[in-house]
Amino acid sequence: MARPREFDENKVLQLAVEQFWERGYEATSIRDLAQAMGLTTASIYNAFGDKRAVYRRALDFYVEQSFGDRVGRFEKRLPRDAIQAFFHEIIDRSLSDTKRKGCMLVNSALEVAPHDEEFQRVVSGVLSQVEAFFRRCIEAGQNDGSIDRRQSATDMAGTLLGTLLGIRVLARTRPEKNLLEGLIRPVFAMLEPESKQQLDQSFA
Amino acid sequence: MARPREFDENKVLQLAVEQFWERGYEATSIRDLAQAMGLTTASIYNAFGDKRAVYRRALDFYVEQSFGDRVGRFEKRLPRDAIQAFFHEIIDRSLSDTKRKGCMLVNSALEVAPHDEEFQRVVSGVLSQVEAFFRRCIEAGQNDGSIDRRQSATDMAGTLLGTLLGIRVLARTRPEKNLLEGLIRPVFAMLEPESKQQLDQSFA
DNA sequence: TACTTTTTATAACAAATGATTTAAAACGCA
DNA sequence: TGCGTTTTAAATCATTTGTTATAAAAAGTA
Numbered sequence: 001m002a003r004p005r006e007f008d009e010n011k012v013l014q015l016a017v018e019q020f021w022e023r024g025y026e027a028t029s030i031r032d033l034a035q036a037m038g039l040t041t042a043s044i045y046n047a048f049g050d051k052r053a054v055y056r057r058a059l060d061f062y063v064e065q066s067f068g069d070r071v072g073r074f075e076k077r078l079p080r081d082a083i084q085a086f087f088h089e090i091i092d093r094s095l096s097d098t099k100r101k102g103c104m105l106v107n108s109a110l111e112v113a114p115h116d117e118e119f120q121r122v123v124s125g126v127l128s129q130v131e132a133f134f135r136r137c138i139e140a141g142q143n144d145g146s147i148d149r150r151q152s153a154t155d156m157a158g159t160l161l162g163t164l165l166g167i168r169v170l171a172r173t174r175p176e177k178n179l180l181e182g183l184i185r186p187v188f189a190m191l192e193p194e195s196k197q198q199l200d201q202s203f204a
Numbered sequence: 205m206a207r208p209r210e211f212d213e214n215k216v217l218q219l220a221v222e223q224f225w226e227r228g229y230e231a232t233s234i235r236d237l238a239q240a241m242g243l244t245t246a247s248i249y250n251a252f253g254d255k256r257a258v259y260r261r262a263l264d265f266y267v268e269q270s271f272g273d274r275v276g277r278f279e280k281r282l283p284r285d286a287i288q289a290f291f292h293e294i295i296d297r298s299l300s301d302t303k304r305k306g307c308m309l310v311n312s313a314l315e316v317a318p319h320d321e322e323f324q325r326v327v328s329g330v331l332s333q334v335e336a337f338f339r340r341c342i343e344a345g346q347n348d349g350s351i352d353r354r355q356s357a358t359d360m361a362g363t364l365l366g367t368l369l370g371i372r373v374l375a376r377t378r379p380e381k382n383l384l385e386g387l388i389r390p391v392f393a394m395l396e397p398e399s400k401q402q403l404d405q406s407f408a
Numbered sequence: 409t410a411c412t413t414t415t416t417a418t419a420a421c422a423a424a425t426g427a428t429t430t431a432a433a434a435c436g437c438a
Numbered sequence: 439t440g441c442g443t444t445t446t447a448a449a450t451c452a453t454t455t456g457t458t459a460t461a462a463a464a465a466g467t468a
Contacts, residue, residue, distance in 0.1 A: 002414035003464045024315060026230030030456060040417060041457080047415090051456065100318040109377050110314050111228060114304040124377040151390040158387030165373040166366030173313050173328040183362030186355040190394050206444035207434045234426055244447060245427075251445090255426065409468100416463070425454060433446070438439100 009047070012037040016058040021104045025055055025112050055112070059119070062104045063126055071133045079141030080191055083134065083160065087187075090164060091180045094171035103168045127161065134160040141191070148193045156190070163187050213251070216241040220262040225308040229259055229316050259316070263323070266308045267330055275337045283345030284395055287338065287364065291391075294368060295384045298375035307372045331365065338364040345395070352397045360394070367391050 019028055019036035030051055034041045048054045074082040094102075101107075105126055113119045135157035141147030147156075167180055223232055223240035234255055238245045252258045278286040298306075305311075309330055317323045339361035345351025351360075371384055 002412075002466070003416080004466095005415070006464095023319075024230070026228070027319075029454075031454085042418085042459095043416065045457070102314065102318070106373060107314055109373055110306065110311055113377050114306070115227075115231075120377055127374070127378060151393060152386075155386040155389045158383055159367070159390045162370030162374055162387045163363070163366050164370065166368065166370035169310060169313055169369040169373060170331070170366055173317050173324055174331060179362055182356075182359040183366045185359045186363045186394050189355060190390050205436050206442075207436090207446080209445070210434095233424075235424085246429090246448090247446065249427065411468075412466090414463105414465085417461090419458100419460080421456105421458070423455075423457105426452100428449105428451070430449080431447090433444100435444085436442090438441075 005047070007037075007039060007043070010061075012039060013057055013061045016054055017062050017104065020055055020058050021062065021101045021107070022099055024107060052116075056118070059104065059108055059122065063122075066103075066105070067126060067129065071129070075133065075136065078146065079137045079144070080146050082137050083191065084188060087164070087167075087184050090167060091171075091184070094167060094180060095175055095177055097171065097175065100172050100175065102172045106165060106168045127165075130164070131157050131161045138191075145193060147191050150194065151190070159187065159190070209251070211241075211243060211247070214265075216243060217261055217265045220258055221266050221308065224259055224262050225266065225305045225311070226303055228311060256320075260322075263308065263312055263326065267326075270307075270309070271330060271333065275333070279337065279340065282350065283341045283348070284350050286341050287395065288392060291368070291371075291388050294371060295375075295388070298371060298384060299379055299381055301375065301379065304376050304379065306376045310369060310372045334368070335361050335365045342395075349397060351395050354398065355394070363391065363394070 015037045016033060019033055023032070030041050030044065033051070033054060034044055037044065039047075044054060048057060074086050076082075077085060105123060108119060109123045109127075113123045135153050138147055138153040138156050138160075142149050142153060163184065167183070170183075171180060219241045220237060223237055227236070234245050234248065237255070237258060238248055241248065243251075248258060252261060278290050280286075281289060309327060312323060313327045313331075317327045339357050342351055342357040342360050342364075346353050346357060367388065371387070374387075375384060
């Protein structure tokens, strides 16, 4: 019928992700993008539309591979394990992020979402999903007695979401192991039921 | 000796702050800046240097008026009051921030600091000062018994710093009163000494 | 093989970008 | 009043920006 594409859409999208992720939206020009993706600008416009559309697709691609199966995988664990493993993985990734790219979703939340309704919805939707994941974990833990019941699951899920975002911001200017691993200790302690807290205390 | 300035440096710096704060560094052109400051581009270059230098001065100006006396004012209160008042003020400001500008320091931490050593130092320095403020409050509270002693002051100060940054990120896409006020409740509870926690529990 | 369709490569477009030039205007000091 | 100096205004500089024509190249179908 016609000439076929020379490039693999997923491959070039991944390259677009890396470019936008590292430099952000405004600081990345179409030519930067073309070089990073190994395409001509004409091919980009033909395949995706304009610059904003490429960013839109790139963000979806990032979200898909960053939150897609991950949340589900963690949820198979014991509630408190799931939460702790989630945070430890975020911290590990932050500490090995030598380019200090942070989290592309958080970057989008600050650079593009405030001035673009559609991105606002996308970002806020993903954040709500993460919050819901935390809430499910906490509710499960409160039911089996492994998580403290004095604070509501909703409030604690919000605390975890806030802490997560805080870590991702902090890591971009101060990616220090002691700082990041230290700041989650009190958060994990907050999850512990009172009885266990007393027990720990008696051995201290 | 020579022709005097027609503008007040502090006034135009404040206008530059508002422009950069709302739109960020890359999305603000020199002409945007000139219009916002009520100056010609020539005057800007003559008075400040290049675009980066204006941003540098604007960020200093913002930090000065945002963190300058504020931290000191809070520190005059009782330790736990100081921390709680600090967070309530941040949340109030976030909820009344109709333009969703967030915190210019956090914005800088994500947009410019990762690619600019000098801004890296500035941002990380201010964050360290906030952290130190939290730590001093916590240590004072631990000494007078109003703050829990089971977690180290360093760890809890990190938690507060992370929570603060998380709130500022979250507020830019989801400035919801319930969410923000809810997420700090478990954090404040974490500060409470165990004895008090038990007491609260007995009345619940 | 010729036709149709899509992708490519190259070049170009108008507009915007950061930055500077030029010359007029405005002050202090002699 | 004139001199020296700095600020201002307007125009202009070379690049870069996002985007689009143009035409050649590459495939499937007839």
